Amino acid sequence: MRRTALLATVTALVAGALVWPAARQADAAPVTFAHPGVTVSKSQLDFARTKVNAGAQPWKAAYDQMMASKYADLNRVPKPRATVECGSYSNPNYGCTDEREDAIAAYTDALAWYITRDDRYAKKSIALMDAWSAVIKEHTNSNAPLQTGWAGSSWPKAAELIKYTYTGTWANSGRFATMLRTVYLPEVINGSNSNGNWELSMMEAAVGISVFLEDRTSYDKAIAKFRTRTAAYIYLSSDGALPKTVPSQNLDTTAKIVNYWQGQSTFVTGLTQETCRDFTHTGYGISAISHIAETSRIQGEDLYGTDVGERLRQALGFQSKYQLGEAVPSWLCGGSLTLGLGPVTETGYNALHNRLGIAMTNTQKLTEQNRPSGSNSLFVAWETLTDGDNPN
Numbered sequence: 001m002r003r004t005a006l007l008a009t010v011t012a013l014v015a016g017a018l019v020w021p022a023a024r025q026a027d028a029a030p031v032t033f034a035h036p037g038v039t040v041s042k043s044q045l046d047f048a049r050t051k052v053n054a055g056a057q058p059w060k061a062a063y064d065q066m067m068a069s070k071y072a073d074l075n076r077v078p079k080p081r082a083t084v085e086c087g088s089y090s091n092p093n094y095g096c097t098d099e100r101e102d103a104i105a106a107y108t109d110a111l112a113w114y115i116t117r118d119d120r121y122a123k124k125s126i127a128l129m130d131a132w133s134a135v136i137k138e139h140t141n142s143n144a145p146l147q148t149g150w151a152g153s154s155w156p157k158a159a160e161l162i163k164y165t166y167t168g169t170w171a172n173s174g175r176f177a178t179m180l181r182t183v184y185l186p187e188v189i190n191g192s193n194s195n196g197n198w199e200l201s202m203m204e205a206a207v208g209i210s211v212f213l214e215d216r217t218s219y220d221k222a223i224a225k226f227r228t229r230t231a232a233y234i235y236l237s238s239d240g241a242l243p244k245t246v247p248s249q250n251l252d253t254t255a256k257i258v259n260y261w262q263g264q265s266t267f268v269t270g271l272t273q274e275t276c277r278d279f280t281h282t283g284y285g286i287s288a289i290s291h292i293a294e295t296s297r298i299q300g301e302d303l304y305g306t307d308v309g310e311r312l313r314q315a316l317g318f319q320s321k322y323q324l325g326e327a328v329p330s331w332l333c334g335g336s337l338t339l340g341l342g343p344v345t346e347t348g349y350n351a352l353h354n355r356l357g358i359a360m361t362n363t364q365k366l367t368e369q370n371r372p373s374g375s376n377s378l379f380v381a382w383e384t385l386t387d388g389d390n391p392n
Contacts, residue, residue, distance in 0.1 A: 028216075028220055028301075029210070029216035029217075029219035029220050029223075029299070030216075030299045030300045030301075033211055033214050033299060034298050034299055034300065035160055035163070035164040035211075036160035036161050036163075036164045036165060037160060037211050037295065037298045037299055038156045038157045038160045038207075038208040038211050038212065038295050038298075039157055039208070039291050039294050039295055039298075039347070039386075040157070040161075040294075040298075040386045040387075041298045041392065042164075042165070043392035044386060044387070044390050044392045045111075045114050045161075045165075045386070046392075047390050047391070047392050048063075048115070048385055048386055048390065049114060049115050052115055052385075053115075058371045058372055058384050058388050058389075059384070059385055059388060061371070061372045061384075062371070062372035062373070062382060062384035062385035062388065063115060063385055065372045065374055065382075066108060066111065066112070066381075066382045066385060067112060069108065069374075069375070070101075070105075071101070071104050071105040071108035071109075071375065071381070072105075072108050072109065072112050072121075073105075074109075074120055074121070074124050076102075076105055076124070076128070078102050078127065078128050078131035078132065079095070079098035079102065080095075080098075080099075080102070080131045080132045080134070080135035080136055081094065081095035081098070081099070081135065081136065082135055082136060082137045082138075083095075083136075083137060083138050083139075083140055084096060084099050084136065084138075084139045084140070084144075084147060084151075085139075085140045085141045085144075086139065086140075086141050086142075086143035086144060086146075086147040087141045087142050087143055088142050088143055089143070090143060090147070092141070096143070096147055097377075099132070099136075099147070099151045100147070100150050100151050100154070100377065100378055100379070101377060102128050102131070102132060103128075103132075103151045103152075103153075103154035103155050103158070104154050104375060104377065104379075104381050105124075105125075105128055106125045106128040106129050106154065106155065106158035106159075107125075107154045107155075107157045107158040107161075107381060108381060108382065109121040109122070109124045109125035109128070109158070110122065110125045110157070110158045110161035110162050110166075111161065111382060111385070111386070113125065113161070113162075113165075113166060114161055114165055119166070119167075119168055122162060122166045122168060123168070125158050125161075125162055126162060126166075126170050126172075128158075129155065129158060129159060129162070129172075129176050130172045130175075130176070132155075132179065133172060133175045133176040133178070133179040134172075134175070136179060136183055137183065138183065139183075139187055144187060145187055145188060145192050145194075145198060145202055146192075146194075146198050146201060146202070148183075148184055148187040148188050148202070148205065149188050149198070149201035149202035149203075149204065149205045149379075150201055150205075150378050150379040151184075151205075151379075152180070152184040152185075152187075152188060152202075152205030152206075152208070152209060153201060153204045153205045153208055153288075153291065153379040154379055154381070155176075155180065155184070155208075155209075156180065156205075156208035156209050156211065156212040157208060159173070159176060159177075159180075159212050160208075160211070160212055163212075177212065177213055180209045180212060180213060181209075181213055181215075184205060184209055185206060185209050185210075185213075185215075185218060187202075188202035188203070188205045188206045188209075189202075189206045189218055189221060189222060191203070191225045191229070191248075193246070193248055193249050195273065195274055195277070195281065196229060196232065196233035196272070196273045196274060196285050197233075197274060197281050197282070197284040197285035197288065199225065199229045199246075200226070200229055200230070200233065200284070200285045200288035200289060200292075201284060201285075201288045201379065203222045203223075203225050203226040203229065203288070203292060204288040204291050204292050204379070206218060206221075206222035206225075207219060207222045207223065207226070207292050207295055207296070208291075208295060210222060211295060211299065223292075223296065226289075226292050227303075227308065228246055228247075229246060230289055230307075230308050230311055230312075231244045231307060231311070232244045232245050232246045232273070233272055233273050233274075233285055233289070233311075234270070234271075234272050234273075234289075234311035234312070234314065234315045235267045235268070235269065235270070235271045235272070236269050236307070236310065236311060236314065237268070237269045239267075241267075242254060242257050242267065243257060243261065243267060243273070245257065260273065261273050261276065262274065262275070262276035262277045262333070263276060263334075264276045264332070264333060266331045266332070268318075268332075269314050269318070270314035270315050270317055270318025270319070271318060271332075272285060272286070272315055272318075272319070273285075275318075275319065275332075275333065275337070276332075276333035276334075276337075277338075278337075278338035278339075278340065279319060279322075279323060279337065279338060279339045279340050279341045279342075280338075280340040280341070280342060282315075282319060282341070283319075283340070283341045283342040283344040283376075284342075284344075284378070284379075286312065286315050286316065286319070286341075286344050286345075286348065287342070287344035287347070287379075287380050288379075289308065289311070289312050289315075289348070290312060290344070290347040290348035290351070291347060293308055293309065293312065293348070293351065294347050294351060294387075297351070304351050304352060304355075304356060305356075309351075309352060309356075312348045312352065313348070313352050313358060313360065313363075316345055316348050316349065316352075316360065316363040317360060317361075317362050317363055319341055320341070320345065320362040320363045320365070320366040321362040322337055322339065323339055323341045323366055324362060324365060324366055324369075341366070342376045342380065343370060343373035343374050343375065343376055343380055343383065344376075344380055345363055345366055345367045345370070345373075346367060346373055346383035346384055346387045346388055347383055347387045348363075349363050349364065349367045350387045350388065350389065350390055354389055354390070354391060355391065371384045371388065372384040372385070372388075373388075
């Protein structure tokens, strides 16, 4: 009987029918969320703070760049609106730039607080978050989902630092959480069938907001959409003759896929869905992928070891070599690329090269050449400071 029972147990294990009680289901939200835990962890911040205080480079230069920026201005006046209206390419622009930049400023001030321990910066971050949480009700017009994704990526980064590291009080933190839950999350959580950078940025916001709200259901939904979209955004030769697709987009013919990939019909590892559009939008997608992977790592699941990490590595390397000036072959985007990748390589490079030890020659060269990397004034900010050669 013992032998029969043992054989049955082994068979069940091999078939995957048994799951140990302590095991965490793949892609599932953590039972207990780590805080601060949106793109940067406390250990990463402590490393950066130590380096800045020691005057070490490139962190001191990155810190100086941040503190000299308009986003660290303690005299900044927030410009909240009840309705933020953003059309295509932010035209019309009724509060779009103001919202994005106030959110980045709140994150900048939170970082400044952490590095300096000067509570004027924490209070300024709180003032910016409070101003918006008291007023905003909705995002409208065609760019509403992307706008919400961009601003919604920065707000929880600021909020996590203030709520979990500031030693003072934040009386309206509950109101801010309600803003994220009712104004931002519903606009992004169901994704987008537009160009891939839209949904990737939207899922970045959804993941960050879910961490701050400790919303396991939304976290799981956002990560699942992210995994599907990442696979459909960056091509690997192992995908087959054609790139993977997002089912809801009904890209069910070669012609539809080629059209969606900006007319590119030759698919090579590292190519993205927007490479032939321009590198700036490609950079948005790559950056959002790295941010979500980093947040997931902090929350206890390392996506860098999955196809997400491999796609990110290949996309960084492919785009980096052309950004650095390699000649464009005739089969790629008709032999012409629109460059401008932006300050988007630090997080992925640090995770893949410094932590995992993967050689990334082109990405390393571009990353080091661009230091300190600064902000794109949309949703990327100060990643040389927080992620540059950071082992934590």
